[in-house]
Amino acid sequence: MKLAISSIALFAGSAAAFGSFGAKSAPAASPVVESFADNLVGALPPVGFWDPLGFAEKADDALLKRYREAELTHGRVAMIAVIGFLVGEKVEGSSFLFDAQISGPAITHIPQVPEGFWALLLLSIGATEQFRAEKGWVDPSETPIDQPGMLKADYTPGDLGFDPLGLKPEDPEEFREMQTKELQNGRLAMLAAAGFLAQEATDGKGIIEHLTSMS
Numbered sequence: 001m002k003l004a005i006s007s008i009a010l011f012a013g014s015a016a017a018f019g020s021f022g023a024k025s026a027p028a029a030s031p032v033v034e035s036f037a038d039n040l041v042g043a044l045p046p047v048g049f050w051d052p053l054g055f056a057e058k059a060d061d062a063l064l065k066r067y068r069e070a071e072l073t074h075g076r077v078a079m080i081a082v083i084g085f086l087v088g089e090k091v092e093g094s095s096f097l098f099d100a101q102i103s104g105p106a107i108t109h110i111p112q113v114p115e116g117f118w119a120l121l122l123l124s125i126g127a128t129e130q131f132r133a134e135k136g137w138v139d140p141s142e143t144p145i146d147q148p149g150m151l152k153a154d155y156t157p158g159d160l161g162f163d164p165l166g167l168k169p170e171d172p173e174e175f176r177e178m179q180t181k182e183l184q185n186g187r188l189a190m191l192a193a194a195g196f197l198a199q200e201a202t203d204g205k206g207i208i209e210h211l212t213s214m215s
Helices: 003-012 031-037 061-090 115-136 172-203 207-214
Strands: none
Touching (some): 061 207, 172 207
16 A cells, blocks of 8 residues: 555665666677767666666667667656655645645646646647757658657757756766766656556555655
């Protein structure tokens, strides 16, 4: 019954062990993977270069970049989702949020929102994805038919140039450390979001309700 809470507690202590593509500790692989993996961040001791299914060994540089882009994007969405779960359930019933009409576990909130919210949500997602596509992807008209979804050669996966608070460090080592932190938090958030969804779908109770019942 405590699937979500238990999974968060279990993985929070070992979040640093997750590393999909790595740095200096990469195992012997093909020369292409080895040279490209040396420039990637996110691999930490004791796991290092963690690729049990061998995806990296079967990928070229272009595909590895797309893997990293997908990982970063899903991690960022998951971090927002986890915050949304907790904040949405904590403030439910408040008069400033849809006239206090939204209630229950977070997985039931979206069907309860007014129709106008859907239009705003779809426009926001569409605009964000359009910006991301123009920033990182080669125009489909210029992409070889056998290489769909090609990233631009000068594009760094995840780097959309969006830093309104000026948090990006100038020092390369500090920037590498910040990249690793984002990857690790994103990986943990993906696990947490999956746990939240499974927990609420199992017993119909919100995550906040579970947390308060444990205190």
